[in-house]
Amino acid sequence: MTSQIVEDVLQALVAGLLSGAIYGLMCVGLGLIFGVMRVINFAQGDFMMLGMYAAYYLFLAAGIQGIFGNVIGPYVAILLSGPLLFLFGYGIHRLLVSRVTGQRTAGLEGEGHFAQLILTLGVALVLQNGGLILFGSVLASIRTPLSSSAWEIGPLWSDSISIFINKSRGIAALISILAMTALAMLITRTRMGKALRASADNPVAATYMGIDIDRSYRIAFGLGAAVTAVAGGLLATNYPFHPYIGTDYVIVMYAGVVLGGMGSIIGAFWGGMTIGLVQQLATLVLPTQLQNAAIFVVFLLIVFFRPQGFFGRVVERT
């Protein structure tokens, strides 16, 4: 009996870590946009949806399946969707978002936050419904042979305990962590990363130092879209998706970013990880329908006790 409980807990823990890693990457994408620009982007979930479909069509229609096969092919397609969505995000910022952010909003009520919210809500509407027209409402999925096989760990110390790790989920989590590490290197080690951090920290001072902050913002927006899109593609190897899927995840992403501490990119990853863990561990004690309610309750509790998030700072002056 006890070994059954132990096995359930371990299995939930592993499941939480695996989906947590993907959520983490998703949150990092949003965290980049939010941390650098302080813009609430409601279309982020729909960028993820576009990433899923981009990977799907690259795999099936663009011949990647033929070249790389069914096992490696999906991952190649997923990684290629990143640059595509970078261009998309970059373009959306240039055409639309830049008109209600940065210097132009200085004189507006609430520094233009209202306009940004509505604008990105409008973009989200266009993407969701445009997606419905282009891709249809039928559930799509990126199937790989790995989705239906698993590694078995165990039997562990007592013969009855062993843990199963779904292969495609395991690989997705691994790629998430690698992508996260690459991004962290990009931000901490390169000149461009330094410019991004400077623009995030103090846009005015960054301008004085000769940094083109509008360019930093465009890059952040594009990168954020790309990272979330890759996370979406990884998710799509296990879950079927549809054009309206963004709405479900945008909230998870915001919860993760707030938990990690707004403005902290590493924090966003741990925030997403926390949500994955809470979601999976909640299934041990709560009925499945309350799995998602648990996320929001834990989210509120953490925010009340640590309003600045895990990695955030509070700075206020009189």
Next chain:
Amino acid sequence: MRSLAPILLAALIYTGLTLVVSNSYYQLMLTLVLVWASFGLSWNILSGYTGLISFGHAAFFGLGAYTTALGQIYFDLTPWLLIPIAAAIGAVSGLLVGFPTFRLRGHYFALAMLAYPLAMLYVFEWLGYQELTLPIKREAPFAYMQFSDPRLYTLVALGLLLGIVLITRAVERSRFGMALLAIKQNEAAAEAAGINTLAWKLRSIVLSGAIAGAVGAFYAVVLLVVTPSSVFGMLVSAQALTVAMFGGVGTLWGPLIGAAALIPVGEILNAELSARLPGIQGVIYGIAIIVVILVAPEGIFWTLRDRMKRSARATAGILPDLTAPATSPAPNAPASIVRLQRITSREVLLSVRGLSKSFGGLKAVQDVNFDVHHGTILGIIGPNGAGKTTLFNLLNGFLPPSSGEVMLDGRNMIGCKPHVLCRAGVGRTFQIMRPFARMSVRDNVRVGAYVQAASEQEAHRLAADAVNRVGLSQVADRVAAELTTKQLRLMEIARALAGKPRLLLLDETLAGLGHGEVDEVTAVVQRLAREGITIAIIEHTMLSMVRLVDRFLVLDHGAVLADGEPQHITRDQRVIEAYLGKKWVAYAQT
């Protein structure tokens, strides 16, 4: 005072339209415009006036909708009773949500609010209320608000909306609205001006929640079917935001314009196009929102109003006269700044004992002792980082001290919030000026008057008097954003004065002023002192203060370096050292 005429006229036209339309689909649309306008107004009362954006108004709306559904199914109650009950439930949940969530600010507040309706959504699903249908009551349609003529729904909705409009107007024009606007513009300044910010924010979320609850309850009656995602979903919260922001935030007209423009467009697109090409209605609707917000980033109402103002100015050929002298000449010409006789006494107004504050390892203020006597001017000086502003923040309650006592009239004020200290007679200005930028000078000052005013008239009178005392009467109607630094400094003094302070804390009131301007402001401060107000003023240049103050308190590294009369302090060796360095001591003393 604007009259009620435009609102009543709009209501009449709408009634006419309602009676003419016979198509039941268009009639439903007319009802929904009113429903979403009401919901937008509810959102506006919290988020529009306080600036705290709520992404979670669906929580109140959904609770209201389920109140009607469950109340009718299980208790056979009529909606005429359930709508007020839903309002009460909305109010209570507003209080429960507001109390913990107001600890958060800015984006944190907005995103935390998101969590409430979504958590409820899953809870109601789990409870098994996936889809509730209101029982049909053919025997008593009126008693159960189930009209066969859809026009009656629209008329009930119109009545509800009119009620909400009147409430909003009442809020806008009272100290309630002023307090919320002040919080939106600058929460710290509002608190220092004697506004109990938490109490007003709670009142606003309770009112807002009550209205949203009532609107949700009515919505359930109209649609007859309630599902968790149709009342708690993200789209419901977004609807409130969209109509309010599209029309213009922080005004009665915004949500009305937004709902009247967006709801019909959305519904008609849905009816005409969605069958032919699913999704196209959403694309067009989204593009429409994007285009309008790029043209009018602050919403239709504010953009139109700014346009009209500008064209009115252009046609009349009147430009705002920026060259006219903005302040009346100060009664004492600058040259006459000499020590004037004042009634001072030996009685101690403020007594500070052993006051210390550390931030981690940094001792910002250490063991400070001093007294301020009635009617005197105390100058607090010290180099940058000496702890002057921290000392003020301790004195007016922004920061709790690590140890020590602050006695006002012998009463220990430690632990009191700024608005309590303001009521007790401590007024303050800020080093970094904190005007309510979009409000007129008169309204800025009026915010400070409410702490002592029993009525609106008294607040107006106190404000006018304070504006006059600092010599800003001529610019009283300008918005604060148009003022010069000197005028802003004087306005901050006036805002503090309006609360009838006995002790006035002035934080670097002379900083950033030109030479002549310093003398003007100094003259005002002297006049106030002669009128019997006790003053403590921070400055880091000694020169401008020597002739103004009765006593100096010199701070360095958080501790009192010297305390005494001006002529002694200027010769004090330690003071000169702290300011100029050792090698100047000999020079300065010659």
